Amino acid sequence: MAENLLTVENITLRFGGVKALTDVSFDILKGEIRAIIGPNGAGKSSMLNCINGFYHPQEGRITYKGQTRKQMRPYEAASQGIARTFQNIALFRGMSVLDNVMTGRVLKMKSSLLEQAFYFGRARSEEISHRSKVEEVIDFLEINAIRKTPVGRLPYGLQKRVELARALAAEPELLLLDEPMAGMNVEEKEDMSRFILNVNAEFGTTIALIEHDMGVVMDLSDRVVVLNYGEKLADGTPDVVRSNQAVIDAYLGASH
Amino acid sequence: MSPPDLNRHDTFPKLLRHNASKRGNRPAIREKSLGIWQTYTWAEQAVEVRALACGFANLGLKRGDHISVIGDNRPRLYWSMAAAQALGAIPVPVYQDSVADELQFILEHASVKIVVAENQEQVDKVLSIKDRLPDLLTIVYCDPRGLREYTEAFLHHYDGVLAEGRDYDKVHDKFFDEQVEAGGGSDHAIMCYTSGTTGQPKGVVLTYDNCVKIGAMAIEFDGLTERDDVLAYLPMAWVGDNLLSYGQSHIAGFCMACPESSETLLMDLRELGPTYFFAPPRIFETMLTSVMIRMEDAGSFKKWLFHTFMEHAKKVGAKLLDGEPVGFGDRIKYRIGEACIYGPLKNMLGLTRMRVGYTAGEAIGPEIFVFFRALGMNLKQAYGQTEASVFVTLQPDGEVHSDSVGKAAPSVELKIEDNGEVMYRSPGVFLEYYKNPEATASTKTADGWVHTGDAGFIDDAGHLHIIDRAKDVGKLVNGDLFAPKYLENKLKFFPNVREAVALGDGRDFAAIMINIDADAMGNWAERQNIAYASYQELSALPEVYELMAAHLAEMNALLAAEPQMAASQIRRFLVLPKMLEADDGEMTRTQKVRRSAVSTKYRPLIEGLYDGSSSVYLEIEVTFEDGRRDVVKGDVPIWDVTAVSPAIAQAAE
Structure with a gap:
């Protein structure tokens, strides 16, 4: 039995009077691909935001690598090995692909601001080792051809891939993917699925992903948690979830 | 060493x-x-x-x-x-x-x-x-x-x-x-x-x-x-x-x-x-297109500089490359061009150090060929086959032409059969087709000559010209040679012609069906303020027909100057309402036209070309990439083109 990487217990998140999440609990095992699905507004992105410390839930506990935390800032989550991509691409549009992916290494850089600004001392040797790691990621995601291209000039599907590259450059233990395949065509989805599976297999990275394409979710994930109106509806393997009546109702719009 | x-x-x-x-x-x-x-x-x-x-x-x-x-x-x-x-x-x-x-x-x-x-x-x-x-x-x-x-x-x-x-x-x-x-x-x-x-x-x-x-x-x-x-x-x-x-x-x-x-x-x-x-011509074509598109976006001074010096390069660049005499002023001007245009351009393309470049596989458009040679790059054509260990003919330095594929390479013997097929014998001639003695015997003669399957001729200077695949070469009713690919290639050198299918074997005259290039023609239509909704509509516009007729007239003038080809000047043409597609079985996956499939599918059009009608109604099924089918229907106009008499062409020269 694989060990727990992350446990979410009884999370409730409120924005004023609106409850985004109500008493949600689930766990993510080390090395698995965990999908979070649900209709629009179900609280999926809010859940990811809680995990990487962007939102602070009013109630409940999040335990990551055996440590329970109440409040955490996103950079703390990042330095502990949680990386993510965003539903709406959040890259530096004017910078090249290479530079964007390099930003994924920022937390690993130890040289001082001064050294980096004037490029001497540790900054120089560090740059080389970080660059070689970044090149590995670039090769892994097959974006060699666009290495020097400004991100803003790339088509959407490739920007998504660059975002994944930046997250991977941080060498995360837990990778959070917020709709990695939204707006992609079939071929791009196939490519992205292959990359996600390869990341999981080659680096042993644990992956939590939000996705709307049910075919993709069922193919990729080991276990699925279903949210609806901020509440957990079902949790289990793709087969279990698929045959769950409550899930079918939520997706097909049964009367409430 | x-x-x-x-x-x-x-x-x-x-x-x-x-x-x-x-x-x-x-x-x-x-x-x-x-x-x-x-x-x-x-x-x-x-x-x-x-x-x-x-x-x-x-x-x-x-x-x-x-x-x-x-x-x-x-x-x-x-x-x-x-x-x-x-x-x-x-x-x-x-x-x-x-x-x-x-x-x-x-x-x-x-x-x-x-x-x-x-x-x-x-x-x-x-x-x-x-x-x-x-x-x-x-x-x-x-x-x-x-x-x-x-x-x-x-x-x-x-x-x-x-x-x-x-x-x-x-x-x-x-x-x-x-x-x-x-x-x-x-x-x-x-x-x-x-x-x-x-x-x-x-x-x-x-x-x-x-x-x-x-x-x-x-x-x-x-x-x-x-x-x-x-x-x-x-x-x-x-x-x-x-x-x-x-x-x-x-x-x-x-x-x-x-x-x-x-x-x-x-x-x-x-x-x-x-x-x-x-590189195959396609690579050079891509390079030239990308340069031209980027120049369109450049400022007016840079554009002027580029065009002025490129004009000069076309005038003297190839001559300098071939060691022909060039005036002192022209040399100086070319040097200046080298410093501000040609050098940086070659550097951008990665061809600064290129001493020898070959293109083979297909016919290369003369303007592409001239462009690269004008920049001082020694781009040459070669002709070869797998069966010959590649080389059959090569263009020696100083004898480079865009319309021939060069002289027989050293140690290669070349001859033309009575039916016009090119044959060669060389140390590179293959041993056999593996486990296929019949094919070996029908391709390679007992004394080592190999059938290329290509029709061609050798000109007075000893240069080989390839006309077409031998099996596609036919004859007009009056017995004159008809080589469809030769005609099609000539027309395809115009950037707004995507594909062409020439007809004429066993007919009174040569005619051609044209596929216009959607991007190039679309661009052109936009600049001319011509409105259109679909490829089909664009392809039937009289303005487009006029442009094609002008291309064909230009091409006929060129053909008239070639004794072997003068008879196959294009007399009538039409523009096809849809692109020829591999999905519809009209092309091979390597983008070569399947003549037999096209001639069956477009039979009404072909009949129209030869029965004198000025327009033909056509219904044809198309398959989209995702497998859906639809029917394209409408009238396809057919226009006449005047042929140039060979005597006039010679007088004009």
Whole structure:
């Protein structure tokens, strides 16, 4: 039995009077691909935001690598090995692909601001080792051809891939993917699925992903948690979830 | 350094040994890996190939066996070929994009024992047909990514084969050298399958004598040395890559470089700056188009500078290249142009260092050819075939024309049969088609002449002109020659013509059906303020017909000046309402028109061309990429064009 990487217990998140999440609990095992699905507004992105410390839930506990935390800032989550991509691409549009992916290494850089600004001392040797790691990621995601291209000039599907590259450059233990395949065509989805599976297999990275394409979710994930109106509806393997009546109702719009 | 003694070093493994001892520290092969060019010297390459050959022997590869390599141009795949050759086994490179069925035919036909696959994609393809290949013992893969979970016992990682090879070499330390020594010039060196537009592909067996003699001939012809650089980017399964990159680098000792991926090709080209460059016309066309598009966006001063100096370059550039007399003022102006336009442009394209460039495979548009030569690049045309170990004709320096493919290469004899078919005899003539004696007998005569299947003629200066595939060449009713492809190519040089189908065999006159280029014509229509809603509507516009008629008139004037072609001037034409598509069976997957399919499908149009009507109603089914079908219907106008009488054309000259 694989060990727990992350446990979410009884999370409730409120924005004023609106409850985004109500008493949600689930766990993510080390090395698995965990999908979070649900209709629009179900609280999926809010859940990811809680995990990487962007939102602070009013109630409940999040335990990551055996440590329970109440409040955490996103950079703390990042330095502990949680990386993510965003539903709406959040890259530096004017910078090249290479530079964007390099930003994924920022937390690993130890040289001082001064050294980096004037490029001497540790900054120089560090740059080389970080660059070689970044090149590995670039090769892994097959974006060699666009290495020097400004991100803003790339088509959407490739920007998504660059975002994944930046997250991977941080060498995360837990990778959070917020709709990695939204707006992609079939071929791009196939490519992205292959990359996600390869990341999981080659680096042993644990992956939590939000996705709307049910075919993709069922193919990729080991276990699925279903949210609806901020509440957990079902949790289990793709087969279990698929045959769950409550899930079918939520997706097909049964009367409430 | 003087060339190696090819009587002693008569095989590639022996040449590799020679290079490792004579120029061990010179670069042999480069590969861009993780963004950095990695270089392997001849000495390193020899060590690697030795270990790999022993590894293959350990896996049971024997003299005379076939081994296949599948993938992009990668040093490890080239080394696999070299290692197989060292053992006396014969490499059979396969096109990396061939589908499983095509692959199965070749692997089965050649009884391939070992497949060396670049990556997971290729391994999956071979695995899907493995059950149907009883002779296949082993699959070796180079890139382990995604293959970790594969447990098949016959799957081996390249590094593992190499490690076991080193152990094998320690135990049998004389084995490798004995194997290399046992090879000779008459052994089979390589087998390349021809694409086979008709029927199944045929395996062309080339011996070391074929490859080495023709390779050495071309090296001498263009004065290549160990200091040259080539970019090995054309498919490994194509005989040209084998001979030009792999073969000639072994003979001359120069370095070949493998691009990072097919998408990074133009960038890698810029970084590397090869001195010897081989490309199909399509690559040069892409370069020219990208330059022109970027110039459109440039400021007006830069545009003026570019056009002024390009005009000048077209006037004197080619003359300077050919060593013809050019006035002092023109020379100075060309130098200035070199400093501000030509030099930077060549640098941007990665062609600054190019000494010799060849284009072959298809006809190249004269304006493309002229553009590159005007910049001072020695771009030439060649004509060849797999069966000839590539070269049949080459354009000697100073005798370069856009409409001919050059003179018979040294050591090649050339003749034209009575039916117009080009035939040749050379040291490069292939041994046989593998397991296909009938095809061998019908292609190669007893005294060594080979039928090319191409129709052509030799002009007074001894230059060969290729007209068309011999089987497509027909005759007009009055007996005059009719070569459809020759006409189509002439018309396709106009950028707004995408495709054309010429008709005329057994008819009174030649006519043509045109596919306009949607992008180029769309752009043109926009600039002319012409509104249109669909390709079909655009293609039927009178403005478009007028433009095409002007192109055809220009083309007729050119044809009138050629005695053999004057009769096949185009008299009538139409613009097709839909693009010819492979999905509709009108083209092959390699984008060649299927004449028979087109003539059946568009029969009403063809009848209209010859019965004098001014418009024909057509209904035709189209298939979209996702499999949906629809019907295109409407009237297709047919226009007349006036022919130019040959006498007038001559008077005008």
